[in-house]
Amino acid sequence: MKNIRKIAEWLKSKYKYYTTPKFDFVIVEDVPDLITEGKVFIISENNHPEMIIFKCPCGCKKDIHLNLLKDAKPRWSYTINNKGNINLSPSIWRKVGCKSHFILHNGRINWI
Numbered sequence: 001m002k003n004i005r006k007i008a009e010w011l012k013s014k015y016k017y018y019t020t021p022k023f024d025f026v027i028v029e030d031v032p033d034l035i036t037e038g039k040v041f042i043i044s045e046n047n048h049p050e051m052i053i054f055k056c057p058c059g060c061k062k063d064i065h066l067n068l069l070k071d072a073k074p075r076w077s078y079t080i081n082n083k084g085n086i087n088l089s090p091s092i093w094r095k096v097g098c099k100s101h102f103i104l105h106n107g108r109i110n111w112i
């Protein structure tokens with residue numbers, strides 16, 4: 001029984017993984033008026049990335065703001081792989097609202 005539950009959980013996480021849209025990214029100078037779903041906005045002024053904003057992938061419609069500045073905490077960083085997919089680290093954990101916890105890896109949401 002324990003194994004069946006484990007398999008069911010694994011299938012559920014795989015399903016969630018493949019049904020969550022892939023994220024792409026765009027680098028902009030200013031915070032856009034409209035944060036579109038499935039897009040990571042990297043706010044970068046004069047080649048200095050300051051902030052990342054994107055819509056929560058769970059569908060709750062909330063914007064997630066992540067700090068990229070070295071002197072402020074907590075701080076995230078991003079990399080772009082050779083296929084042009086974005087990675088964010090560390091994981092993102094909303095402490096309010098939907099409480100989503102995930103990793104953005106190669107443009108895909110890995111739910112935790």
Ligand SMILES: [Zn+2]
Binds near residue numbers: 098100
């Ligand atoms: Zn959410």
